[in-house]
Amino acid sequence: MALGINQEQANDQRWHEVFERDRGHCRYCGCDLLATFEHYYFAEVDHLLPPTAADRDELKNIVLACRACNGRLSRAHRLGHITFEARKAYLREEHLSIKTREMYERYIKRRSTEWAN
Secondary structure, rough: OOOOOOOHHHHHHHHHHHHHOOOEEOOOOOOEOOHHHHHHOOOOOEOOOOOOOOOOOHHHHHHEOOHHHHHHHHOOOOOOOOHHEEEEEEEEHHOOOOOHHHHHHHHHHHHHHHHOO
């Protein structure tokens, strides 16, 4: 990074570089992170490489992600998923979302019955 920039400013600058390169969309699910202020506010960067990798913060090793995708990827490094393609495939594994889908359906049902009052 350029001289005279502290680490926080350098991280912020890199975040904006990634946001612009990826045109404000989650690289994993395509979510428009400019759809609302909340989407933008919670936009994150996903490091493809584990924290121990020397070139982890290079632009080629970072992608823009929505909070949902980045959160689900928290185990991906331990499982050896260190490429964009491998991480995207990991997110598409059905067993990761079955429980969440079931809870979602349960809450939708409760909203229309129990919570309707």
